[in-house]
Amino acid sequence: MGLFLFSTMFNLTVIGFLLFMFLRVLFSCWILPVLVYQKIKRSGFRGPTPIFPLGNISEMKNKKKNRSNSSVGCSRISHDIHSTVFPYFARWQQSYGKVFIYWLGAEPFLYIADPEFLKKLSAGVTGKSWGKPTVFKKDRKPMFGDGLVMVEGEEWVRLRHVITPAFSWANLKPMISLMVESASKMLDRWISLINSGNQEIDVEREIITTAGEIIVKTSFGISYEDGSEVLKKLSDMQVALFKYNRYVGVPFSNFMNPKRNLEAIKLGKEIDSLLLLIIAARKNSCNQHPSKDLLGLLLEANNVDDPRGKTLNSRELIDQCKTFFFGGQETTALALSWSLLLLAMNPDWQNQLREEIREVIGDKEVHFDLLAGLKKMGWVMNEVLRLYSPAPNAQRQTRQDIRVDDQIVRKGTNLWIDVVAMHHDPALWGDDVNEFKPERFRDDQLYGGCKNKMGFLPFGFGGRMCVARHLAMTEYKVVLTLILSRFSVHLSPTYCHSPTVLLSLRPTYGLPLRVQPL
Ligand code: HEM
Numbered sequence: 001m002g003l004f005l006f007s008t009m010f011n012l013t014v015i016g017f018l019l020f021m022f023l024r025v026l027f028s029c030w031i032l033p034v035l036v037y038q039k040i041k042r043s044g045f046r047g048p049t050p051i052f053p054l055g056n057i058s059e060m061k062n063k064k065k066n067r068s069n070s071s072v073g074c075s076r077i078s079h080d081i082h083s084t085v086f087p088y089f090a091r092w093q094q095s096y097g098k099v100f101i102y103w104l105g106a107e108p109f110l111y112i113a114d115p116e117f118l119k120k121l122s123a124g125v126t127g128k129s130w131g132k133p134t135v136f137k138k139d140r141k142p143m144f145g146d147g148l149v150m151v152e153g154e155e156w157v158r159l160r161h162v163i164t165p166a167f168s169w170a171n172l173k174p175m176i177s178l179m180v181e182s183a184s185k186m187l188d189r190w191i192s193l194i195n196s197g198n199q200e201i202d203v204e205r206e207i208i209t210t211a212g213e214i215i216v217k218t219s220f221g222i223s224y225e226d227g228s229e230v231l232k233k234l235s236d237m238q239v240a241l242f243k244y245n246r247y248v249g250v251p252f253s254n255f256m257n258p259k260r261n262l263e264a265i266k267l268g269k270e271i272d273s274l275l276l277l278i279i280a281a282r283k284n285s286c287n288q289h290p291s292k293d294l295l296g297l298l299l300e301a302n303n304v305d306d307p308r309g310k311t312l313n314s315r316e317l318i319d320q321c322k323t324f325f326f327g328g329q330e331t332t333a334l335a336l337s338w339s340l341l342l343l344a345m346n347p348d349w350q351n352q353l354r355e356e357i358r359e360v361i362g363d364k365e366v367h368f369d370l371l372a373g374l375k376k377m378g379w380v381m382n383e384v385l386r387l388y389s390p391a392p393n394a395q396r397q398t399r400q401d402i403r404v405d406d407q408i409v410r411k412g413t414n415l416w417i418d419v420v421a422m423h424h425d426p427a428l429w430g431d432d433v434n435e436f437k438p439e440r441f442r443d444d445q446l447y448g449g450c451k452n453k454m455g456f457l458p459f460g461f462g463g464r465m466c467v468a469r470h471l472a473m474t475e476y477k478v479v480l481t482l483i484l485s486r487f488s489v490h491l492s493p494t495y496c497h498s499p500t501v502l503l504s505l506r507p508t509y510g511l512p513l514r515v516q517p518l
Helices: 001-040 057-061 086-095 115-122 134-139 153-167 177-194 203-220 224-242 258-283 294-302 314-345 347-360 375-387 419-423 468-484
Strands: 099-104 107-112 200-202 393-397 402-404 408-409 414-419 488-489 499-502 504-507 510-518
Touching: 001 099, 001 107, 086 099, 086 419, 107 115, 115 402, 153 294, 153 314, 153 468, 177 200, 177 203, 177 510, 200 203, 200 468, 200 504, 203 224, 203 294, 203 314, 203 468, 224 314, 224 499, 258 294, 258 414, 294 347, 314 347, 314 375, 314 468, 314 488, 314 504, 314 510, 347 375, 347 468, 347 488, 375 419, 375 468, 375 510, 393 419, 468 488
Parallel strands: 107 414
Antiparallel strands: 099 107, 200 510, 393 414, 402 408, 488 510, 499 504
8 A cells, every 4th residue: 555655656756747847848948938039029120930949040050041152162252251151141131121030949139230220229338238148158158168258247347357458558569579489480381381392371270370379378478389289179169069060049959969068068178177287387487577468467366365356266267268268369360361362362452561561661570669550451451350250240138128219129138240241231331342442441440431330340349349459450460461571372273262150250171372482
């Protein structure tokens, strides 16, 4: 009798538990998203109809619909890349305009490619009042953890305050010689490659290595050899997280691709251990005058006896290091790589820059104070960042209800800002939007004549604009000056134009170019 009662109770408990789980799944995968969907529609936003629990992901992954030949090809290079890198957004724009709602699984995103809407939405929102989409914070945790790029509110204010001085002009000056050293090493290697019969060089791979070397030396004070394993593992993690079937926002999606998740977690732990060693080595170096580079400033903030009470625990310290190892290498390297492609396609601009370098730098060593004189190079950089923005989108989450004209963007709404779309919008730039024309920036150095100031966002916007943009611009000018002073670059028949988004905007098949010593 007792056994029977126990077995009945047990069965009822299991059934109750299963029913509870079923209702929970039903609620989070279907009922809640449908309720939110209806509320959003009432707020005045339209968009493609989601089918839960995938939302609009199936359509985004539909290869047939997404096939576009506009800018992809081995024989033809077009800069009209929006419909190639974001085919689904280009398609939805035609039906729903430049602001609409789409769904990643059960997560609604407000898509924005209208700078005027963005301007109204962000007016009065400070850096600390923006959030980051929760779903991305979870998805990208192994990569950035609570790094500056992901944190919010007071936490962000505190970190940004600690980190900003690492990229001040005063701190950048002494970095130039390290940049010159690393770039010269790369160029010597190019000479050896050419002398040993290589007709072409994958400049993307080369520059990524050099940018990695520059960031580890300038911001962490270590040699490339000591930092290279972290950089390699971060790059593997990028592939594990962003390359294969992604179901971000779909409830329980972690279980859909357990191998990928476990690999990312394992790599994350390995990177943490390597960074701990780097941090410990710096702590033990007993330097009387602690360095003011990024790691030095982070360690100062990590000091629990800091009278200002701004402490940074070890976990936070590691997450910042990870963020800067990654951010410091990838973005600037891509800006330089895309520039070489565009200069190879436009030999006239290549010559103009070489002429400017001769006038401004001449036989002198590359020096910080001279870089400001490289005006045309600044236009070229901006034009490249416009056409091939390494950061192809920006994301935010609202932390309060915001009214934009007659629509209300509710607190907690995820925003997905399509930078590529705005940078390629003829309504903002004119009919020559997809042409490489650095002279756009001659009379309007900041916005290139864009009809709306929020339409050109290579480094983001507002208080959360890229904290290291001055470092990026300095490194860009130093490395490009050295390359163009020693080499000319030309298109290679093996280059296949296929820009793709793997967190950043990169060439799918690398960037082989014919490189000739001058
Ligand atoms: C050409 C090179 C670069 C480009 C195009 C670029 C672009 C961007 C963009 C678009 C954002 C987002 C801003 C926003 O959400 O409004 C950002 C933020 C950030 N970038 Fe960069 N970046 C570059 C170089 C770098 C470098 C070299 C580093 C590190 C050494 C770096 C570290 C960061 C960090 C930590 C943030 C987060 C800032 C915050 O949220 O407060 N970036 N960057």
